[in-house]
Amino acid sequence: MLDPDPAHTFKLVLLGSESVGKSSLALRFVKDDFRSGLPTVGCAFFTKVVQVGVAPLKFEIWDTAGQEKYHSVCRLYFRGANAALLVYDVASKESFLRAQQWLRDLEGELLPSEVVVMLVGNKTDLTEEREVTSEEGKAFAESKGLLFAETSAKQNHQVTEAFSTVAQELLRREEEQAGQRHHGDPGVDLNQGAPRQAKCCAP
Secondary structure, X not given: OOOOOOOEEEEEEEEEOOOOOHHHHHHHHHHOOOOOOOOOOOEEEEEEEEEEOOEEEEEEXXXXXXXXXXXXXXXXXXXXXXXXXXXXXXXXXXXXXXXXXXXXXXXXXXXXXXXXXXXXXXXXXXXXXXXXXXXXXXXXXXXXXXXXXXXXXXXXXXXXXXHHHHHHHHHHHHHHHHHHHHOOOOOOOOOOOOOOOOOOOOO
């Protein structure tokens, strides 16, 4: 009997418009630090090992630039991605619409069965400026079969939980696929239909 893999490694890309807080989310998750107003040039790279039950899991996090001039370049980082966080600013309806465009771009490169996607409404600390309700975000996520969370990198609200939910779904899919291979059923579409809705992070 083979020893279990001591660490699963998954590539995760952060997608979304400029200034929605992608880098802040990554920095909060990886280093428990917060900085704002630092635009990403091209792409930044982070790694983080998380424990999901008894399984250690390594995230390779690619934080892409949101500026339009980097859009075509950022699409190169979709390749080989296992997961994606589609981030928008709850105080910007435009960023919510742009996240939907990023999803279309992602779907043009990867099949739904190949990638776990979570829609993330960031900056929940901007209560007075909110332009996108929790219900709007959740409804769009459910219509597309995406996981959903609302976060505040500034207040460290639901950031770890969002990444953990993605990690759990990645491991669930991997175990499901391993089980199918074990039973000699390679022809089955293992990821037909929408992934389960995230429960820990929904408002």
